[in-house]
Amino acid sequence: MEKGHAVYSTQTKILRGLIWVFMLFMAVLMIFPVIYIVFGSFKGNSELLVGGTNIFPKKWVFSNYSNAWQQANFARYTVNSIFLALGVMFVSLINSTMAGYVFSRRKFKGKEILYGVFVMFMFINVGSVSLRPLFELSVKLHMNKSLISVILISAGGGQATYLFLSRGFVNALPMELDEAAKIDGCTFFQIYRLVILPLLKPVMATIALLSFRQGWNEYILPLVFTMTNENLRPLTVGVNMLKNAGDGAAAWDIMFAGASIAIIPMLVIYCIFSRNFMSGMTAGAVKG
Amino acid sequence: MQKTNKEKTKFSRDDLVAGLMLTPAIVFLIVCSIYPFIWIFRYICYDYNGFTATFTGTRNITRMLSDKTFWNSVGHTFEYAAYKLIFIIPLSLLMAVLLNMRMKLANLFRGMYFMPTIISTSISGMIFAFIFATQNGIANSILQGMGIIDSPIKWLMSRDWVMVTVTIMAIWGGLGNYMLYFTTGMNGLSEDVYESAKIDGANGVQTFFRITLPMLAPVLKVVLMLAITSAFKDYEAIMVLSKGGPGNRSMVMFLYIYNLIFGSTDSTSQAQIGYGALLSIVAAVIVGAVTIIYNIVAKKLDDVV
Numbered sequence: 001m002e003k004g005h006a007v008y009s010t011q012t013k014i015l016r017g018l019i020w021v022f023m024l025f026m027a028v029l030m031i032f033p034v035i036y037i038v039f040g041s042f043k044g045n046s047e048l049l050v051g052g053t054n055i056f057p058k059k060w061v062f063s064n065y066s067n068a069w070q071q072a073n074f075a076r077y078t079v080n081s082i083f084l085a086l087g088v089m090f091v092s093l094i095n096s097t098m099a100g101y102v103f104s105r106r107k108f109k110g111k112e113i114l115y116g117v118f119v120m121f122m123f124i125n126v127g128s129v130s131l132r133p134l135f136e137l138s139v140k141l142h143m144n145k146s147l148i149s150v151i152l153i154s155a156g157g158g159q160a161t162y163l164f165l166s167r168g169f170v171n172a173l174p175m176e177l178d179e180a181a182k183i184d185g186c187t188f189f190q191i192y193r194l195v196i197l198p199l200l201k202p203v204m205a206t207i208a209l210l211s212f213r214q215g216w217n218e219y220i221l222p223l224v225f226t227m228t229n230e231n232l233r234p235l236t237v238g239v240n241m242l243k244n245a246g247d248g249a250a251a252w253d254i255m256f257a258g259a260s261i262a263i264i265p266m267l268v269i270y271c272i273f274s275r276n277f278m279s280g281m282t283a284g285a286v287k288g
Numbered sequence: 289m290q291k292t293n294k295e296k297t298k299f300s301r302d303d304l305v306a307g308l309m310l311t312p313a314i315v316f317l318i319v320c321s322i323y324p325f326i327w328i329f330r331y332i333c334y335d336y337n338g339f340t341a342t343f344t345g346t347r348n349i350t351r352m353l354s355d356k357t358f359w360n361s362v363g364h365t366f367e368y369a370a371y372k373l374i375f376i377i378p379l380s381l382l383m384a385v386l387l388n389m390r391m392k393l394a395n396l397f398r399g400m401y402f403m404p405t406i407i408s409t410s411i412s413g414m415i416f417a418f419i420f421a422t423q424n425g426i427a428n429s430i431l432q433g434m435g436i437i438d439s440p441i442k443w444l445m446s447r448d449w450v451m452v453t454v455t456i457m458a459i460w461g462g463l464g465n466y467m468l469y470f471t472t473g474m475n476g477l478s479e480d481v482y483e484s485a486k487i488d489g490a491n492g493v494q495t496f497f498r499i500t501l502p503m504l505a506p507v508l509k510v511v512l513m514l515a516i517t518s519a520f521k522d523y524e525a526i527m528v529l530s531k532g533g534p535g536n537r538s539m540v541m542f543l544y545i546y547n548l549i550f551g552s553t554d555s556t557s558q559a560q561i562g563y564g565a566l567l568s569i570v571a572a573v574i575v576g577a578v579t580i581i582y583n584i585v586a587k588k589l590d591d592v593v
Contacts, residue, residue, distance in 0.1 A: 030400050267403070
């Protein structure tokens with residue numbers, strides 16, 4: 001009996017080993033495209049145009065980045081991307097915590113209906129067509145000369161998820177906190193500012209990460225809004241414009257460097273906060 | 289008397305503050321969601337190029353009915369969604385189950401599987417366009433180096449292969465997301481059942497099919513619904529990867545609509561906003577119908593099982 005058990009356990013060991021190798025293989029497969037593009041960004045253009053199976057450059061070229069930065073206007077694009085991402089993040093944070101607090105703590109007529117409308121428009125999706133009226137509106141309001149309108153539309157379009165997250169979080173806080181603060185003479189806004197907001201830090205971290213990523217990765221929206229204004233383009237749009245404009249395979253080196261500039265900051269943030277990203281994603285999906 | 293009066297005024301002031309705090313969210317809802325939705329209906333009977341709008345009656349509708357490119361793009365959308373779901377759901381479930389075995393480096397692996405989801409779909413479309421380039425793409429180089437293929441595959445340039453490439457990219461980009469949903473679902477399952485299964489001598493495969501899968505059914509239902517609706521809405525990555533080509537073979541409906549509304553990136557053709565508005569309503573109805581049908585089927589299955 002004991003021997004049999006031992007045999008079974010070596011079998012299991014081998015099986016587990018095979019499974020582990022499979023998981024490693026999948027992991028390599030998943031990060032391969034990113035590894036390829038990041039190391040490829042240090043290859044010379046001629047090496048990229050010839051192709052080949054090597055991932056690491058035969059000869060390390062660092063001028064791709066300086067070329068992209070100076071000639072291809074990537075310095076401007078990077079500033080725009082940072083501005084866009086931070087803008088979406090701040091607007092989302094302020095908006096969703098305030099609205100989540102009111103939705104959780106306040107009783108008013110039509111609250112459930114209003115909440116239902118938020119949910120409904122999360123599911124109604126008419127695609128890019130909704131950007132057309134918003135674009136025309138921003139032209140009318142003379143807001144198409146800066147990225148502010150892009151920030152507001154991005155934050156507004158994605159607000160439902162963040163609102164649900166912060167509302168759920170406020171719901172979980174005990175009402176006694178509010179009541180105690182009220183007895184101490186706090187107004188409704190002071191309770192939010194002094195009591196609730198400090199306690200919302202975990203969910204605010206999640207919202208900050210998700211909305212920063214949303215702003216940084218936004219593509220169609222800034223593409224449409226910066227069609228005629230090159231200096232407002234974020235990285236996602238700038239690097240893809242290069243691809244469309246380049247005749248054939250002209251500037252692969254600059255495009256590789258540009259794509260790397262567009263993904264590396266996000267990768268660094270992900271490496272630090274991967275746990276928060278994952279918990280935020282599932283929380284958003286479950287609550288939404 | 290005075291006291292209640294004072295309370296009353298304080299109450300109404302708090303009301304005002306609450307209203308002000310809710311204002312941004314409501315303004316966003318009206319401007320970013322409701323206004324565009326109503327705007328669309330304004331132009332469905334017009335020919336509108338962004339500057340002048342002329343009433344054309346039912347011409348947009350008759351055009352839609354005979355628009356082969358549009359109905360083909362609807363077909364491609366279903367095709368794409370089917371390919372994506374067939375691969376991504378079982379694969380993400382498998383990876384979640386394997387990660388749950390808590391082997392060495394499992395947390396690192398999970399982080400690596402999830403990593404593609406933080407990259408902009410526009411950039412990943414571009415990366416895959418490089419990888420699957422016919423002449424100098426690394427995919428062909430590796431396959432040729434291993435002797436699997438003799439001549440380079442035209443991943444993005446042939447009608448036979450482009451959907452394969454698009455599907456590979458979709459799986460890569462979405463796997464981590466669905467894996468994570470399943471992992472979260474499995475964390476909610478009680479350990480006791482697994483303990484007793486172990487005592488009864490069930491092996492890993494038996495445990496999966498007899499315990500994990502049935503207990504995961506509610507999660508699976510939600511994940512499937514999320515996967516279906518998001519697969520129908522995907523077009524950003526395809527727009528960058530293949531631009532819907534070659535010969536509209538990878539044109540999905542929302543990409544076709546985008547090209548109508550804003551003009552294609554390739555040509556300088558004029559925007560046809562009225563027609564695009566009509567098509568986007570039809571597309572939204574199609575997505576809605578699919579969601580409803582899925583929910584009915586899922587409910588029926590629930591009753592049977």
